[in-house]
Amino acid sequence: MAQVYSGIDYSHGLANKDIETGIAYGVIYANSLPSWFWETVESEAEDVDYRDAISAIKDEVEGALKATLSDYSVTADYEELAQTVLDSIDIEYENTGDFVRYRYDKNGLTFDTTSDGSIFVIKSPYYALCSYCSPCAPGAGCLESEGSVKTYCLPTDWFNDSEGNAAPYIAHEVT
Numbered sequence: 001m002a003q004v005y006s007g008i009d010y011s012h013g014l015a016n017k018d019i020e021t022g023i024a025y026g027v028i029y030a031n032s033l034p035s036w037f038w039e040t041v042e043s044e045a046e047d048v049d050y051r052d053a054i055s056a057i058k059d060e061v062e063g064a065l066k067a068t069l070s071d072y073s074v075t076a077d078y079e080e081l082a083q084t085v086l087d088s089i090d091i092e093y094e095n096t097g098d099f100v101r102y103r104y105d106k107n108g109l110t111f112d113t114t115s116d117g118s119i120f121v122i123k124s125p126y127y128a129l130c131s132y133c134s135p136c137a138p139g140a141g142c143l144e145s146e147g148s149v150k151t152y153c154l155p156t157d158w159f160n161d162s163e164g165n166a167a168p169y170i171a172h173e174v175t
Helices: 036-044 048-069 078-087
Strands: 026-029 102-106 109-113 118-123 126-132 149-152
Antiparallel strands (some): 026 118
């Protein structure tokens, strides 16, 4: 049996790994998946950029309320007041980056899309055997490479499209 080089774990086992299972997080480029993948993510995942923007606005409103009312004898739950203000207005938000960051978390599968167009699989019912990623994601496994590192991966049917494309790895069930 030929031995496969799995690369270097630049994290020395300290990052990008599920502590409970020892399985590495998986990284794959989003453009390796069919176009319907983004439709699924946009409709079923949380827009992290939007969530972060709303959180920042809420913090600013809360701060403004505190500052405005600080000269008066006011006892209030400023966080609740800020939430009431946000709930009563319509905020139009448009992401200005090339890629929107999403968090998908369903049926035991959790992954994040990153601002550079990668998918970071941090929990899955499946794993693949891959090589380590470059120092950019120390300790994570590159799902588009061969190796011996147990790495969380996407279900292989997520790669199916009308062109007959297939996953670049063999998926095994996590037991």
